Amino acid sequence: ETGVTQSPTHLIKTRGQQVTLRCSSQSGHNTVSWYQQALGQGPQFIFQYYREEENGRGNFPPRFSGLQFPNYSSELNVNALELDDSALYLCASSLGTSGRAEQFFGPGTRLTVL
Amino acid sequence: AQSVTQLGSHVSVSEGALVLLRCNYSSSVPPYLFWYVQYPNKGLQLLLKYTSAATLVKGINGFEAEFKKSETSFHLTKPSAHMSDAAEYFCAVTEMKTSYDKVIFGPGTSLSVIP
Numbered sequence: 383e384t385g386v387t388q389s390p391t392h393l394i395k396t397r398g399q400q401v402t403l404r405c406s407s408q409s410g411h412n413t414v415s416w417y418q419q420a421l422g423q424g425p426q427f428i429f430q431y432y433r434e435e436e437n438g439r440g441n442f443p444p445r446f447s448g449l450q451f452p453n454y455s456s457e458l459n460v461n462a463l464e465l466d467d468s469a470l471y472l473c474a475s476s477l478g479t480s481g482r483a484e485q486f487f488g489p490g491t492r493l494t495v496l
Numbered sequence: 497a498q499s500v501t502q503l504g505s506h507v508s509v510s511e512g513a514l515v516l517l518r519c520n521y522s523s524s525v526p527p528y529l530f531w532y533v534q535y536p537n538k539g540l541q542l543l544l545k546y547t548s549a550a551t552l553v554k555g556i557n558g559f560e561a562e563f564k565k566s567e568t569s570f571h572l573t574k575p576s577a578h579m580s581d582a583a584e585y586f587c588a589v590t591e592m593k594t595s596y597d598k599v600i601f602g603p604g605t606s607l608s609v610i611p
Contacts, residue, residue: 386539415599424500424586424601425540438596472539481528481590481597482547487539 386475386488394494395463403458403491407475413437414456415485416448419470431456432479460493468495498523498591500602508608515559515574517605519587522568528590528597529570531561534604535583543585546570557581582609 387406395401407414413432417425427440431450445461454475460467470492474485503518521529528547532540544555551563561572570587586604590597 424603427598430596438593479596489539
């Protein structure tokens with residue numbers, strides 16, 4: 383059983399650019415949640431995908447969008463990057479959307495916006 | 497809306513001493529509660545979770561937490577700190593939505609262990 387993987391590990395972009403981050407969920411998991419963790423803060427919920435549909439969203443603007451594929455891997459896309467988008471982006475996979483289901487986190491993608 | 501507070505953004509303990517990390521949540525309805533640990537440049541790892549069974553929850557690496565509804569608290573403890581416990585610790589709570597349970601994290605407590 384493989385764990386949650388994310389790519390790339392690090393990324394540097396400039397303001398106004400677009401970025402795509404990728405996440406491979408743990409085998410058998412059908413739910414992926416994305417979080418933004420700014421330096422020195424706790425993770426903030428961006429959105430969740432369940433069986434290829436966006437199932438819930440936090441307080442993030444529409445320029446944050448995502449996809450989930452039939453194999454349950456997922457992408458996070460951010461358009462028109464802003465300096466405040468610099469953060470560690472974490473994805474977590476789980477079996478189902480209940481809070482009882484354990485979320486397994488990937489190591490994250492460190493995004494720096496200059 | 498749910499919120500989580502963690503008293504003390506940074507806690508230092510001596511090796512072998514008691515570890516106590518504090519967490520309070522805002523809900524009037526007992527939710528699911530979690531403690532996660534994050535080592536430098538790593539993702540989050542679940543230490544333990546409360547899901548309305550026993551109020552004293554035992555987790556990995558010798559950690560445990562007690563759910564106290566009357567105090568809306570879920571403090572994390574470990575009897576004897578080890579150097580390898582130095583990390584960032586996050587308390588989290590779920591907020592029930594229509595189609596899913598949203599996980600809300602606290603701001604974190606950085607634990608240092610002094611030899």
